[in-house]
Amino acid sequence: MTAMATGTGTRAAGPSFLQTFVSRHGSMMPTFAAVAILLVLFVGAEIFLRGDFITPRNISALLLDNAYLLVLAVGMTFVILTGGIDLSVGSVMAFSGILGARLLAEGTPAFVAVPAMLLGGAAIGLMIGILVQYFNVQPFIASLAGLFLGRGLAYVVSLSSIKVEEPGILWLQSTRIRLGDWYITPTGLIALGAVAIAAFVLHLTRFGRTIYAIGGSEQSARLMGLRTARAKVMAYVISGLCGGLAGLVLTAYSGAGYPRNGIGTELDAIAAVVIGGTILTGGRGYVIGSMIGVFVYGTIKTIISFMGAEQSWMQIIVGALLLLFIVVQRAIVARSEGRR
Amino acid sequence: MPADNEVPPIVEMRGITIRFPGVLALDDVDFTLRPGEVHSLMGENGAGKSTLIKALTGVYAIDSGTIRVAGEQRTFHSASDAQEAGISTVYQEVNLCGNLTVAENVMLGHEPRKGGGIDWRATQREAARHMESLGLAIDPRSMLASHSIAIQQLVAIIRAMVLEAKVLILDEPTSSLDRGEVEQLFDVIRDLRSQGVAILFVSHFLDQVYEISDRITVLRNGALVGEHPVEELPRDALVTKMIGRELEDLATLEKSSHRAIDRTGAPVVRAEGLGRRGVLEPADLDVYEGEVVGIAGLLGSGRTELVRLLYGADRPDAGRLEVRGAPAKVHSPRHAIDHRIAFSSENRREEGVVADLTVAENIVLGMQARQGWMRKVPRKDQDAVVAEYIEALGVRPANPHALVGNLSGGNQQKVLLARWLATAPELLILDEPTRGIDVGAKADIQKKVSELSSQGLSVIFISSELEEVLRLAQRVAVMRDRRKIGELDSTQVDLDGLIDYIANAGEGSAA
Numbered sequence: 001m002t003a004m005a006t007g008t009g010t011r012a013a014g015p016s017f018l019q020t021f022v023s024r025h026g027s028m029m030p031t032f033a034a035v036a037i038l039l040v041l042f043v044g045a046e047i048f049l050r051g052d053f054i055t056p057r058n059i060s061a062l063l064l065d066n067a068y069l070l071v072l073a074v075g076m077t078f079v080i081l082t083g084g085i086d087l088s089v090g091s092v093m094a095f096s097g098i099l100g101a102r103l104l105a106e107g108t109p110a111f112v113a114v115p116a117m118l119l120g121g122a123a124i125g126l127m128i129g130i131l132v133q134y135f136n137v138q139p140f141i142a143s144l145a146g147l148f149l150g151r152g153l154a155y156v157v158s159l160s161s162i163k164v165e166e167p168g169i170l171w172l173q174s175t176r177i178r179l180g181d182w183y184i185t186p187t188g189l190i191a192l193g194a195v196a197i198a199a200f201v202l203h204l205t206r207f208g209r210t211i212y213a214i215g216g217s218e219q220s221a222r223l224m225g226l227r228t229a230r231a232k233v234m235a236y237v238i239s240g241l242c243g244g245l246a247g248l249v250l251t252a253y254s255g256a257g258y259p260r261n262g263i264g265t266e267l268d269a270i271a272a273v274v275i276g277g278t279i280l281t282g283g284r285g286y287v288i289g290s291m292i293g294v295f296v297y298g299t300i301k302t303i304i305s306f307m308g309a310e311q312s313w314m315q316i317i318v319g320a321l322l323l324l325f326i327v328v329q330r331a332i333v334a335r336s337e338g339r340r
Numbered sequence: 341m342p343a344d345n346e347v348p349p350i351v352e353m354r355g356i357t358i359r360f361p362g363v364l365a366l367d368d369v370d371f372t373l374r375p376g377e378v379h380s381l382m383g384e385n386g387a388g389k390s391t392l393i394k395a396l397t398g399v400y401a402i403d404s405g406t407i408r409v410a411g412e413q414r415t416f417h418s419a420s421d422a423q424e425a426g427i428s429t430v431y432q433e434v435n436l437c438g439n440l441t442v443a444e445n446v447m448l449g450h451e452p453r454k455g456g457g458i459d460w461r462a463t464q465r466e467a468a469r470h471m472e473s474l475g476l477a478i479d480p481r482s483m484l485a486s487h488s489i490a491i492q493q494l495v496a497i498i499r500a501m502v503l504e505a506k507v508l509i510l511d512e513p514t515s516s517l518d519r520g521e522v523e524q525l526f527d528v529i530r531d532l533r534s535q536g537v538a539i540l541f542v543s544h545f546l547d548q549v550y551e552i553s554d555r556i557t558v559l560r561n562g563a564l565v566g567e568h569p570v571e572e573l574p575r576d577a578l579v580t581k582m583i584g585r586e587l588e589d590l591a592t593l594e595k596s597s598h599r600a601i602d603r604t605g606a607p608v609v610r611a612e613g614l615g616r617r618g619v620l621e622p623a624d625l626d627v628y629e630g631e632v633v634g635i636a637g638l639l640g641s642g643r644t645e646l647v648r649l650l651y652g653a654d655r656p657d658a659g660r661l662e663v664r665g666a667p668a669k670v671h672s673p674r675h676a677i678d679h680r681i682a683f684s685s686e687n688r689r690e691e692g693v694v695a696d697l698t699v700a701e702n703i704v705l706g707m708q709a710r711q712g713w714m715r716k717v718p719r720k721d722q723d724a725v726v727a728e729y730i731e732a733l734g735v736r737p738a739n740p741h742a743l744v745g746n747l748s749g750g751n752q753q754k755v756l757l758a759r760w761l762a763t764a765p766e767l768l769i770l771d772e773p774t775r776g777i778d779v780g781a782k783a784d785i786q787k788k789v790s791e792l793s794s795q796g797l798s799v800i801f802i803s804s805e806l807e808e809v810l811r812l813a814q815r816v817a818v819m820r821d822r823r824k825i826g827e828l829d830s831t832q833v834d835l836d837g838l839i840d841y842i843a844n845a846g847e848g849s850a851a
Contacts, residue, residue, distance in 0.1 A: 020479065020482075024441070024479070024481045024483070026483060026486075027439065027483070110449075194800065200457065203458075204456075204457030204460075205457060205458065206449060209440075209444065209448060209451070210449075212437070212439065212440060213437045214787075215439065216438055217435070217436075217438070218436030220434075220436055220437050221437060221448075222418070222419060222420075223419045223429070223431070224436070224437075224449065224499070225420030225423040225424070226417075226420070226447060226449050227420070283439035283440075289611065300398055340363055
């Protein structure tokens with residue numbers, strides 16, 4: 001009963017700043033941990049590579065090379081926050097990319113082809129969302145169906161790579177907006193824009209808060225009168241839309257659409273989101289964290305290629321990090337439940 | 341101040357009927373709720389209280405009947421429909437989101453907005469204002485999950501006020517609150533009543549019902565028994581109406597606590613210095629054959645923790661266990677079952693019954709697990725056992741094929757008890773077996789425990805209702821602050837003595 005005694009009424013002594021901070025922002029801890037890991041990686045690589053790592057060029061390239069993954073991770077964050085999962089995004093990205101490349105190759109103007117890419121992604125997301133919400137299919141299974149569907153559609157569009165020559169699309173990648181040695185491409189801006197919009201939606205709109213509420217307790221959210229069905233379907237639509245957008249970014253980046261793109265990329269996106277501090281059971285996490293997660297992921301990849309080590313090390317390190325983060329998350333969740 | 345009959349009702353339900361597969365949950369029930377009254381809905385478990393509430397709040401569709409709110413006929417399809425019509429519900433299991441802040445839980449879906457986004461400052465200010473008006477002084481920006489259930493319940497009520505609820509439904513709000521918290525809740529209820537809010541109150545605690553209600557509606561087996569102003573319905577009349585037969589007063593129920601226990605042989609289970617760091621300080625406990633040992637103490641005092649260590653549900657890091665005089669390792673529930681120890685958790689929904697299986701399947705589960713999965717219990721034996729326990733414990737509906745999820749709490753508890761009894765245990769651990777269940781079911785369960793122990797079954801009985809503990813147990817172990825502070829002979833102590841012991845014994849000195 002000790003817990004109850006302190007529960008009611010005004011607190012006798014004011015809580016310390018630290019206590020208040022923890023009670024308010026406990027759920028940010030995993031994201032702080034991700035930032036810490038990113039810093040450790042940067043500093044470690046800098047020391048190891050004797051000052052050759054933290055250069056404006058490398059950091060700029062980090063965003064550029066991982067822009068498509070960042071876009072996917074943004075969409076994935078919505079889905080994981082509801083407690084779901086979306087395995088389809090890698091295939092959706094491939095489908096969107098090859099669809100766009102083919103439309104452009106056949107002379108369709110970019111202002112038609114690009115919306116078609118985005119809508120294609122959103123449509124697959126909508127299908128998954130409806131399966132999950134109204135047919136009560138496990139998100140894992142529904143999005144697995146989406147994975148096969150997207151990949152199959154990509155092969156239907158074309159079995160081989162299609163080069164993109166549309167200048168508007170190539171401009172997205174070739175333009176370098178420079179600031180000293182730093183630079184950013186329109187694809188990078190698209191990715192950062194996606195992060196900014198997602199952050200706004202998740203934190204400053206009722207729809208965004210409903211996403212968090214669903215992750216906390218879907219039944220409670222429904223009983224609180226929130227529009228959970230719509231929000232849950234929308235989470236998958238957003239993820240599909242981001243898949244379509246990532247297809248655009250990747251097509252611009254690689255200058256071609258290819259139906260075998262993004263095999264397994266959905267897992268990279270999930271890994272980035274989890275490393276960024278979003279909890280797989282939903283309700284806690286930040287889209288900014290997912291961005292950090294993508295940077296952690298990208299940095300590991302860069303370090304490994306700098307070292308000339310086997311790419312398999314990439315997978316081992318990411319696997320270890322994931323394990324570490326899941327354990328950290330469990331500990332945090334257990335603690336916050338234990339405090340009650 | 342009871343509302344008089346002249347005030348036009350805010351809610352009028354007429355001829356409500358709801359059928360579930362195999363169960364007529366509500367049969368032509370009328371219910372009227374007036375502004376500014378506290379109206380208690382009473383009935384045994386399975387009488388249809390929850391169903392009626394869910395019909396009113398749009399969770400269940402009604403098969404026939406009409407619902408009028410403020411004179412207007414309504415059909416609600418969801419909880420949000422009902423909320424928009426001014427009907428808010430606070431459930432026993434608080435339905436809020438623990439991952440969000442207190443302020444957000446209060447305001448969710450109604451946050452003030454500015455420039456296309458939620459205005460968090462205004463949201464927090466607004467939440468703080470509502471919290472203040474009901475006297476809740478906690479940090480609105482703290483996480484909801486960091487507060488006690490009592491606080492969370494108040495937050496849920498404050499949320500209802502933000503929605504400008506004209507009808508507030510409180511479904512078993514007091515079952516996990518202590519006395520002081522109940523008082524705080526009642527102050528809030530009285531405050532709301534004086535503002536003209538109609539309050540529908542459901543509780544199993546008769547004292548509380550009589551303390552707070554203006555009017556009582558009684559249901560039995562899905563049908564309306566009657567509606568009465570509280571002053572015209574004495575308690576015994578209420579109980580008689582609820583159970584439909586003269587209650588053998590619980591006080592006259594055979595007291596098993598006076599039965600003499602032979603403590604000369606080895607105890608069925610002996611725990612020596614059993615503990616776990618941060619969970620429970622090392623404690624000793626003996627249970628002899630045919631003995632009922634009560635564990636008393638406040639919620640969170642370590643009662644559940646002790647039996648979980650005993651059962652192997654949590655792993656002890658200190659102490660040892662003997663079963664019938666021989667040292668035993670009980671490191672998992674599997675070992676406990678091998679030693680014929682059965683544990684019925686206080687958390688019957690999550691750790692007890694399997695809601696998607698039938699009554700029969702749930703009962704057979706334990707038996708089958710004991711026998712090993714490869715050797716199926718013959719169908720005929722299954723049916724016989726199931727029929728026997730449904731009969732012996734009075735499970736309602738007496739239909740072995742009804743889904744347990746559709747049964748009321750008391751009946752789920754009976755099914756759970758049946759499951760463990762079917763495994764023929766030598767020690768039965770019951771953690772809060774009677775919480776949240778009605779008088780009739782309570783009496784049934786107590787009677788069964790008393791009867792079984794007189795046939796040689798050893799029982800550890802945990803309950804917040806101390807009368808119950810004193811009536812059943814020969815010995816009472818008292819817990820406080822995750823420590824066993826002593827043991828009492830229940831023939832030597834009365835209720836006040838026990839309460840005093842829980843509150844004051846061993847103060848200042850380690851027991």
